[in-house]
Amino acid sequence: MLRGLPSIEALLRQPHLAAWPRPLLADVARAWLDELRAAVLAGQLDAAALAARLGAPAHAELVLRCQRRAAMRHRSVVNATGIVLHTGLGRAPLAAAAVAAVQQAAQYAIVELDPDTGVRDQRELGVAALLRDLTGAAALVVNNNAAATLLMLAAHGAGREVVVSRGELVEIGGGFRMPDVMQQAGCRLVEVGTTNRTRVGDFEAATGPHTAAWLCVHPSNFRIEGFTAAPELPALVAAARARGLPVLDDLGSGLLWDAPLPGLETEPRVRAHLAAGPAVVVCSGDKLLGGPQCGILFGSAEAIAQCRRHPLYRALRCDKLTLAALEATLRIYRDSEPLVQIPTLAMLAAPPARLEARSRELAQRLGGAARVVPRESFAGSGANPARPLPSFAVALPCGDALATALRRSTPRPIFARVHQGAVQLDARTLLHEDLEPLAAAVRSALASP
Numbered sequence: 001m002l003r004g005l006p007s008i009e010a011l012l013r014q015p016h017l018a019a020w021p022r023p024l025l026a027d028v029a030r031a032w033l034d035e036l037r038a039a040v041l042a043g044q045l046d047a048a049a050l051a052a053r054l055g056a057p058a059h060a061e062l063v064l065r066c067q068r069r070a071a072m073r074h075r076s077v078v079n080a081t082g083i084v085l086h087t088g089l090g091r092a093p094l095a096a097a098a099v100a101a102v103q104q105a106a107q108y109a110i111v112e113l114d115p116d117t118g119v120r121d122q123r124e125l126g127v128a129a130l131l132r133d134l135t136g137a138a139a140l141v142v143n144n145n146a147a148a149t150l151l152m153l154a155a156h157g158a159g160r161e162v163v164v165s166r167g168e169l170v171e172i173g174g175g176f177r178m179p180d181v182m183q184q185a186g187c188r189l190v191e192v193g194t195t196n197r198t199r200v201g202d203f204e205a206a207t208g209p210h211t212a213a214w215l216c217v218h219p220s221n222f223r224i225e226g227f228t229a230a231p232e233l234p235a236l237v238a239a240a241r242a243r244g245l246p247v248l249d250d251l252g253s254g255l256l257w258d259a260p261l262p263g264l265e266t267e268p269r270v271r272a273h274l275a276a277g278p279a280v281v282v283c284s285g286d287k288l289l290g291g292p293q294c295g296i297l298f299g300s301a302e303a304i305a306q307c308r309r310h311p312l313y314r315a316l317r318c319d320k321l322t323l324a325a326l327e328a329t330l331r332i333y334r335d336s337e338p339l340v341q342i343p344t345l346a347m348l349a350a351p352p353a354r355l356e357a358r359s360r361e362l363a364q365r366l367g368g369a370a371r372v373v374p375r376e377s378f379a380g381s382g383a384n385p386a387r388p389l390p391s392f393a394v395a396l397p398c399g400d401a402l403a404t405a406l407r408r409s410t411p412r413p414i415f416a417r418v419h420q421g422a423v424q425l426d427a428r429t430l431l432h433e434d435l436e437p438l439a440a441a442v443r444s445a446l447a448s449p
């Protein structure tokens, strides 16, 4: 049986495979032959089963493996999961203007130089000016919100105590646990209150000569319901001020959009939190803000300058691609129509009737067994996990096998959810230009065995 296996040279000569670069093909063919050889030696393949894998099926398998090897890992996908901010799929999709800005900045671009004077300046001046226009606060931008939290705590609490409610000692995911971050920032954690109830008086009672700050953390990804109490931010800030202490506020998602969004009524707004007067407010750039991955620190000029002077800032600062994408996104907030131009907000605000119409359009392109069904989608990334957003999807009655085939589609993998044995393609996260390629990929996945 082993003698019946083709040689690598024979495979390299195959006309079906001639389009692939030889080193790539040789690598793939060698790995495939090794697998077959091992299966034969382990008695897992009889002669008939081996014969069925050779010839045309072998060439098809090798083409598939070459395609997978040649594909970029960071490639564009169709998000049909209905989860708008899907961490596995890169959270916020960028606005068209932000994509164009990234492309420009990828070449030589202005980062730390003033073209008028020729003098070196600070890289975040552009985005800081926009953030000031939008919020009135001074701002600084770093790699992500975890970095922003670390820098805020290190700059304002290192070597001293930071008081925080037991109900807000959260783990965000990906190993980001608030007590660990505080330790890394060099702060001593002082826990107050209980899991479900904490009052301003608890903070006051725990404050002493070694206290540096009081910390608030938005419990993004969970809800405690029932007999609960947490201090209102204005009351907490007033009590802290009376003791000459800063309040540090980790907002998590950070909505820059003030008008109501369905399902997100209780998500904290950046401007509302700043109005309460904490020294520093931090949030993510790629959650509800709808921009690139980054962390934004807002606050008074002095509080932000203190963060900027900290040596960690140099290690956490953003690259030019991020700054360009953020600048373009913030310009939309300042000058244009965020609800139309920022995909995250547009998806969150899409009314169910529009999602139903989009689902019908997709179902029509698919024909056959495709059905339009109501379902629930989610904002994702910790934004209001308890409040699903009513949506519509196209359901296809072939579950896991189809979902796997769709994930392996080329050039764009398709991610969908399987519910009660059916693949559901949720219209909320589909862009109009996704519909035709999506329909083509589904037809092709259904046609192949």
Ligand SMILES: *Cc1c(COP(=O)(O)O)cnc(C)c1O
Pocket: 144, 145, 146, 147, 149, 172, 176, 217, 218, 219, 220, 221, 250, 251, 252, 253, 283, 284, 285, 294, 295, 381, 382
């Ligand atoms: C998401 C989140 C973070 C981490 O933000 P990243 O931008 O993912 O680093 C920190 N704190 C809270 C409350 C969050 O919701």
